[in-house]
Amino acid sequence: MSFEIQTYNNIAEEGLKRFRNATYTIDTGAEPDGIMLRSQNLHETTFPASVKGIARAGAGVNNIPVESCTSQGIVVFNTPGANANAVKELVLASLLLSVRPILKGATWVQTLTGTDIDKQVEKEKKQFSGFELEGKKLGVVGLGAIGAMIANDAYRLGMDVVGYDPFVSVDTAWNISRRVRRALTLDEVFRECDFITIHVPLNDKTRHLISTKELQLMKNNATLLNFARGELVDNQALVEGINNQTIKEYITDFASEELLHHPQITVLPHLGASTSEAEINCAKSASRNLKLFLETGNIQHSVNFPAVELAFHSPYRLAIFHKNVPNMLGAISSTAADLGMNIDNLINRSRDEIAYTLLDLSETDITKINALQTAVSALNDVIRIRIIKHQEEN
Structure with missing residues (x-):
């Protein structure tokens, strides 16, 4: 093979x-x-x-x-x-850059000339003063691998961290600090937090997760960070919100024409995983x-x-993709029995309307295995079937 x-x-x-x-x-x-x-x-x-x-x-x-x-x-x-770690570090760096005008200060220093640069710096440095993250409230929307790491590390920076994720997994829950407070609603995050960072997948339910309504709930000095997917934020509503002083600042890793050349919007060139x-x-x-x-x-x-794992020791295995309908396993098993084949092991898992079955067979005659594949393929609601031969090096 x-x-x-x-x-x-x-x-x-x-x-x-x-x-x-x-x-x-x-x-x-x-x-x-x-x-x-x-x-x-x-x-x-x-x-x-x-x-x-x-x-x-x-x-x-x-x-x-x-x-x-x-x-x-x-x-x-x-x-x-x-x-996750690469994205987490960029989000934390962006949080720091949002409160300390480091880049503007460094750019300004490069414009200085003369023998008294040190005196010029001391005289003008006040224009680059900022404030600290410690004691500020960060809302993390989405507590998957990235969100959980950001929540934990932001707490270590001294921030008050609030997390929201109605679908948080058990594994993630174990990895989140007990000091990260759980928000019961998104509105709670929007209303309370000085900084909000979103880390959810993009789908039909989350597209424009943040638009006019959500922006109006936020503090007028809030900073929104988006390092997940650009379409999670309604860019037109976002620009209008900043112009109307609904929120203070937007930092994103997703470039879009309407976001460029705005003093309160920082756009990075999709650097999240670029390490x-x-x-x-x-x-x-x-x-x-x-x-x-x-x-x-x-x-x-x-x-x-669906996730499926079954130890593979038999001579052959059938991997069967099918619709998640009643009596599918019975039909598959009966088909194998009708052809005189013994099933060594079987596992079936479903995900919404789709299911997946692994069928291990003790049969070694490939002609018979092919016949079973043909018969199972003919069953209603079977999408695809593979024959996998066991290899010792596996």
Whole structure:
């Protein structure tokens, strides 16, 4: 069994080296089994039938047609948390820059001339005075990997931290300091906080999460930070809000024409995950997810299919993508029994309207395995089915 991997963008070698063995080829032009990418837009891409999985070396998957992939039985992976530290550090740096005009001061010093620069600095430095983060209130909207780290470190800076996330996981809850207070509503965060940073995924429910109504709830001296996705904030409402002194300042990592050249808006060139460490971590995590899936059918960190893990010891395994409908497992099991095959192990997990089943078989005759694949494929509501042969090196 061999696999072809197609790459887009520059994927760190530390990730690609997982595929540098006899089982894999990379970018040979053959039909790919897996795709690895960072920012490449795949929405206009027609995927060949060979594609089984797409791994994004990063958290966001807005550049991938996830819904279309789901309908084709293509698993889409991301790497939540792999770039969390890089984004966290940039958010903290932006918080510091928002209260201390460091960049303006440094730029001004470069304009000085003469032999008494030290005296000029002492005379004019008051224009660059700021204030401190200690004692100010930070609202963190979204307590995933990034939000939780920001909440903890902001508390260590002396800030009063309020977190909001109705879907916070058990793992995240364990990692958040007890001193981070939980807000029960978004409105509570908007009304109370001096600084608000948002760290939620972009979807139909969160698009323009912050618009005119939300801005009007905020303090007129509040600073809003957005290092998650640009579309979470209604830019037109944001500019109007700043011009009307509804809020004080906006700092974002997502460039847009209407945000440029405004003295109270700082736009960074999408630097959140732009560290060598983050790129390496994301590449390693993405390759690990994709490799595990191709070789065993196990799914970790997928955005469109359920997480499934089953130890693989049998000669063959069927990986079955199907709709989440009643009696599907019964139909699959009956089909195997009708062909005289013994099921060694089975696991089924669902996610909304989609389900995924791994079926381990003691059968070693590939002709019979192919016959089972054909029979199961003919069942109603089956989307896709793969045969995976056990390999000792797995």
